Amino acid sequence: MIPGGKGNRKYLQNCALCLDAPCDKVCPKALEPARKIRSIWFENENGAAVRLPQENVCAACEAPCESACLMGGEVPIRKVMQFLAEQVKPELGQAVADDEAILQTELCGIPLENPFLLASSVVGSNYDMCARAFEAGWAGVSFKTICAFPIREASPRFSAIYSADGSMMGFKNIEQLSDHSVAENMAIFRQLKKNYPQKFILASIMGRNDEEWTELSRQCQENGADALELNFSCPNMMEEGLGSDIGQVPALVERFTAAARRGASIPILAKLTPNVARMSPAAEAALNGGADGLSAINTIKSLMAVNPDTYVSSPDVHGRSAVGGYSGNAVKPIALRFVAELAQNPKLRGLHLSGMGGVESWRDALEFMLLGAGSIQVTTAVMQYGYRIIEDLKSGLAYYLHEKGFRQVHDVVGLGLDSVSDTTDTLERGTIVYPKFNRKTCIGCGRCVISCMDGGHQAIFLNEGRRPILNAKKCVGCHLCVLVCPTESICSSGKRISQDKGLPSEA
Structure with missing residues (x-):
């Protein structure tokens, strides 16, 4: 899966964003894959998906676009197009995005x-x-x-x-x-x-x-x-x-x-x-x-x-x-x-x-x-x-x-x-928002542990299955772990909890 936002670029970093891209020229359905990839690069997945046909025509395609790629087929063009067709397009809230x-x-x-x-x-x-x-x-x-x-x-x-x-x-x-x-x-x-x-x-x-x-x-x-x-x-x-x-x-x-x-x-x-x-x-x-x-x-x-x-x-x-x-x-x-x-x-x-x-x-x-x-x-x-x-x-x-x-x-x-305030004096300081872990997408790399141990408050450790466990008594809700996770498997829980209450010792 290719997630949304500017984080998409890491999945497309081999793409050269070509002028007159060869992948466009060989697409049998004239879907302009190069333009779609460029739209994803610039955080416009919706604009890319809205221009796709209703049918996922890329699923059975032999992907000549990847063979024509100047980067030696290292760009997952078909995967990108399927992501747009299968995950983005069905969720679109409107039919068109071209009304300027x-x-x-x-x-x-x-x-x-x-x-x-x-x-x-x-x-x-x-x-x-x-x-x-x-x-x-x-x-x-x-x-x-x-x-x-x-x-x-x-x-x-x-x-x-x-x-x-x-x-x-x-x-x-x-x-x-x-x-x-x-x-x-x-x-x-x-x-x-x-x-x-x-x-x-x-x-x-x-x-x-x-x-x-x-x-x-x-x-x-x-x-x-x-x-x-x-x-x-x-x-x-x-x-x-x-x-x-x-x-x-x-x-x-x-x-x-x-x-x-x-x-x-x-x-x-x-x-x-x-x-x-x-x-x-x-x-x-x-x-x-x-x-x-x-x-x-x-x-x-x-x-x-x-x-x-x-x-x-x-x-x-x-x-x-x-x-x-x-x-x-x-x-x-x-x-x-x-x-x-x-x-x-x-x-x-x-x-x-x-x-x-x-x-x-x-x-x-x-x-x-x-x-x-x-x-x-x-x-x-x-x-x-x-x-x-x-x-x-x-x-x-x-x-x-x-x-x-x-x-x-x-x-x-x-x-x-x-x-927006000029100073931090106006910010509420009585509660903590704890991080939330998606252990299904977590790969167990331990980056969150490294950052929390050496740059945070020593509140995360890996269990025997290499999945992160939070020590809520130590966590201060800084969210450094959210920022460093390479798979975007950590997010804000969204729940504000009084610093006097806290969570159980492990979460």
Whole structure:
């Protein structure tokens, strides 16, 4: 059995997520197994299963898809398809997941066909890229930051750390801004607006002084931008006093937001840096300067992968490296924390929040929305998997909304904020929630015992049949065992028991 959630990736880690996958081409029933696998990878099992025929046609198939697999048949394609047909499809609560009208929303009053935008970066840096993204289904783009000064990039400029399934968990870049001239970028805006009038163009800009902020704002508005995003957060600038250097000084944020406002009447979003203890001071300054919304977060200053032979961190540029911006799924908890902070600040009520930082799946996007984000921006996942991820972002979110009975995507925005506190002082501390063991699926590996003994409270041991036994008198309900179990055979019991009562000595 292949369980649900992002844990599915460990069953599919041999899949290369191919372009024009051979398995699709040889499927006798044209079931698009590659797309189904990709949907599972991005936590959209329902969206994959809903497109299958009622009959399980894979059961008697000779699986030419596995023979055609470029990974030498190491991907259990037939097993995956049967899992969808036999376990997911019968449990579906609705027949279709393709009704995208429910995803329609707005950004500062401007309609969006869905909440998903490309974040300002290389993924939206020329006409061709934006056009292909629009054709794929993205609602808009925050175009790579436009500036009036020359940009020269280092090579190489990317680095990454990987998870056990081979995907990039954390990503570092030392890339800067658009290397096109202002005139070239304005021509791109005009062409995009001519050919894709319904798509949203968020023009990211960065100036060196008041005059440049004002002039860039004016030109972007005149050439078709729907809104502006002020880059107060890039950590990679060659010149001092730009990017995150501005975002860390609220007075400068207010000053340059006001300068941009003098050049344009369209909505303005301030893109804020996470390289601060709290983001609210800069956000409030942006509001005072005339901002209509906020974008968070940009990348986090980082170093990674120090070579044990050369002693140089990655990326290695002729024997030198530098602090760069960290992104990817690993930064999502930090991004969520800042988005929640902004959404809970009463002084910022009414401002649009555009959330980003580690979004790969529709579930990731939903978490940002539940904590206050009205739109979602994505970069690193697109760099790794391509514009095609929009299919599962939209399908997965639409299915969820229909299944839960929401009428529009905006209905979920902020629903999780009441559960969030800045400190742990508000948490209930009088009860324990004990773990619950499924001994039928447990394989007796003892990982829970190891973690509890060496990182917990010595409350679990294996019996003679290599099955876990809980000593409730020692268990404090930390749930470390739940997190480390490789077969997901431990879960929360869901029952809160007074610490004064406890369970029997063994459970």
